[in-house]
Amino acid sequence: MIESPIGVFDSGIGGLSVLQALQTELPHEHFVYWADSGHAPYGEKGELFVRQRSLAITQHLIEKHHIKALVVACNTATAAAIHELRTRYPQLPLVGVEPALKPAAALSQTGHIGVIATRGTVASDKFARLLDSVEGQAQFTVQACNGLALAIEQSTLPQHADEAQQRITELLAQYTSAMGTFGTGPGQMDTLVLGCTHYVFVENQLRALLGTDVQLVSTGNAVARQTRRLLEAAGLLHSSPAPMSAAQRMSLFTTGDLHGLQAAAKRWLGLPPGSCHKAPPQV
Ligand code: DGL
Secondary structure (H helix, E strand, C coil): CCCCCEEEEECCCCCHHHHHHHHHHCCCCCEEEEECHHHCCHHHCCHHHHHHHHHHHHHHHHHHHCCCEEEECCHHHHHHHHHHHHHHCCCCCEECCCCCHHHHHHHCCCCEEEEEECHHHHHCHHHHHHHHHCCCCCEEEEEECCCHHHHHHHCCCCCCHHHHHHHHHHHHHHHHHHHCCECCCCCCECEEEECCHHHHHHHHHHHHHHCCCCEEECCHHHHHHHHHHHHHHCCCCCCCCCCCCHHHHEEEEECCCHHHHHHHHHHHHCCCHHHEEECCCCC
């Protein structure tokens, strides 16, 4: 079991931002990454659909890849399905992601924090409970960003890249200006929580838009550390002495366009095209 891979899934390429952190934190582990790009965007599909997809993917990763742990590298899927996954697979070490509201509250000097996430995450009960849990620690301005994750997915496809970049620029400007004023002055938002794993890939555009004084908070590193802790506790941590190359340790699958995943995996993880495969159609 120690030799088995860790499963990681997202609605698409967003979870690669979490996989980046995981491979740095856990250099001896193997990973199977599942990009459900053929069914993205989860954030605009409804909770039941996302839960069904999460269950089908998890079952496949367990049965065909014999994963020893699972990272749900998607805020929307975590909100919709983590409870059900924990109930169905009580023995499986399981890590989800949620918008980093508590770390942001600890970082903010102005006490005003912006949060961007998908509509599914923002509308979920889980997010409502998370907001309640930080009540009084800071003021949170929350914005659902319809269309943004999809534009980020499409930006990896050569035939749509220019149009998608243009759309990303427009959506970021539209959503951040609707939230209010960012900056370090009194009452301004000095911290922005990236509550969707896709949004990490537009950090540079966000910095250009909001200024470098605004802190961007994402969850990849915390998720990677939590995964290590759970593996250790379960006695499942792989600790071979010589770290392997990223390409030796990773197999990636997509239900969408293979070239899109290959382009994203090369760009964000330096992986060769042969690491990426088309997912079997029955999942
Ligand atoms: N990457 C996902 C998240 O963290 C969702 C993107 C989507 O809407 O598919 O919420």
